[in-house]
Amino acid sequence: MKKMHLHLVSDSTGETLEMIAKAALAQFDNPDVVRHFWPMVRSRQHLDRIVPDLAGNPGLVLFTLVNPETRARLEEHCRQLALPAVPVLDAVTAALESQLGEEAHGKPGRQHLMDEEYFKRVEAIQFTIAHDDGVGWENWEEADIVLAGVSRSSKTPTSIYLANRGYKTANIPIVIESPPPKALFGLRNPLVVGLTTAPDRLVQIRRNRLLSLNEGTETSYVDNERVQQEVQYARRMFADNGWPVIDVTRRSIEESAAAIIRLAQERTRRDQPVDGTAKPI
Numbered sequence: 001m002k003k004m005h006l007h008l009v010s011d012s013t014g015e016t017l018e019m020i021a022k023a024a025l026a027q028f029d030n031p032d033v034v035r036h037f038w039p040m041v042r043s044r045q046h047l048d049r050i051v052p053d054l055a056g057n058p059g060l061v062l063f064t065l066v067n068p069e070t071r072a073r074l075e076e077h078c079r080q081l082a083l084p085a086v087p088v089l090d091a092v093t094a095a096l097e098s099q100l101g102e103e104a105h106g107k108p109g110r111q112h113l114m115d116e117e118y119f120k121r122v123e124a125i126q127f128t129i130a131h132d133d134g135v136g137w138e139n140w141e142e143a144d145i146v147l148a149g150v151s152r153s154s155k156t157p158t159s160i161y162l163a164n165r166g167y168k169t170a171n172i173p174i175v176i177e178s179p180p181p182k183a184l185f186g187l188r189n190p191l192v193v194g195l196t197t198a199p200d201r202l203v204q205i206r207r208n209r210l211l212s213l214n215e216g217t218e219t220s221y222v223d224n225e226r227v228q229q230e231v232q233y234a235r236r237m238f239a240d241n242g243w244p245v246i247d248v249t250r251r252s253i254e255e256s257a258a259a260i261i262r263l264a265q266e267r268t269r270r271d272q273p274v275d276g277t278a279k280p281i
Contacts, residue, residue: 003032005059007083009050009074014039017064020088034059041065044073051077061085066104121166128163131170132156137181140170141189145264147171148184148238149195150230151221152205154248154256158195161257167264174234185241191264194238195256198249199228 010017014037025031036057038050047070054061054077061083065071071087078085093104124144130136131143133156140146144167147155155171162169170190172180184192206222220226238245244263248256 003034005034005036005057007036007038007050007054007057007059007061009038009041009047009061009063009065011040011042011065011067011070014064017062017088021062041070042067044070047073047077054078054083055081058083062088064089117166121164124166124168125160125163127168128159128170132159134172134180136170137172137183140183140187143168143170143187143190145169145260146184146187146190146192147195147260148174148180148192148234148243149197149248150174150202150227150234152202152209153195153197154253155195157253158248158256158260161253162260165257165261167261174230174237176230176233191260191267192241192243193260193263194234194243194245195248196231196235196238196245197247199224199231201249202231203227 006021008014008017008021018037021035025033034057036053041047041050058081061074061078063071063074063085064087065074075085097103127139127143131139145159145162147159147169148171149155151173155173159169159171172184174180203222203224206227207217210217210219210222235245246256246259251259
């Protein structure tokens with residue numbers, strides 16, 4: 001497969017453009033792509049400074065530029081250089097304009113405004129960091145979501161991802177020798193979700209973790225029988241309390257978080273506690 005240059009030109013942080021490009025490239029088998037990232041392009045002068053790189057590394061140009069003049073100038077440069085240029089949000093914006101009956105504002109970076117949603121997300125991140133690994137259980141009632149699971153079941157990274165989506169998230173490790181505080185079983189506001197995984201996969205993850213820390217692997221922490229007991233203990237707890245369960249064995253952090261967000265949204269729509277089940281999702 002030949003090498004391809006991919007130019008990502010945005011008038012904001014470029015986060016949306018990067019995610020779109022990543023999602024599209026994931027449909028190909030190991031494409032040889034060199035990415036050129038150009039964020040915060042909001043003036044003709046800035047745009048003109050990147051033209052030499054476009055000319056020197058010809059390839060596909062994906063862009064999100066809402067300013068008509070800047071956009072027209074980029075399209076003109078691409079025509080002169082015979083480069084394909086794709087405005088990735090045009091179709092979606094046009095469809096929204098049609099359905100909403102109004103024109104888009106055409107202002108860059110509006111999704112990153114420091115509005116109420118922004119500060120909600122900041123607060124969620126601060127709360128989540130302060131309530132990691134069972135810390136601050138006295139404040140769990142303030143959480144939107146509480147994740148429970150055995151060690152190395154992706155509780156912390158999933159919590160951080162949820163926090164970035166605006167959900168105050170606490171997490172608690174389930175340890176046979178140290179039962180969680182009674183407060184966990186009486187929570188009314190948060191959605192409590194159990195995270196489970198296949199024991200053999202968990203042993204592999206824990207073993208790799210110990211090796212990365214230069215620690216010995218001859219310990220009950222990675223003993224197959226012991227790990228199976230831990231997972232079974234956690235599953236019984238989830239079932240006894242009617243908490244929904246997410247099996248993270250073959251799920252990425254993003255996929256697990258998406259399943260949890262769906263549960264939270266369904267709970268909000270019903271405006272009543274989740275009708276929990278111990279059957280993994």
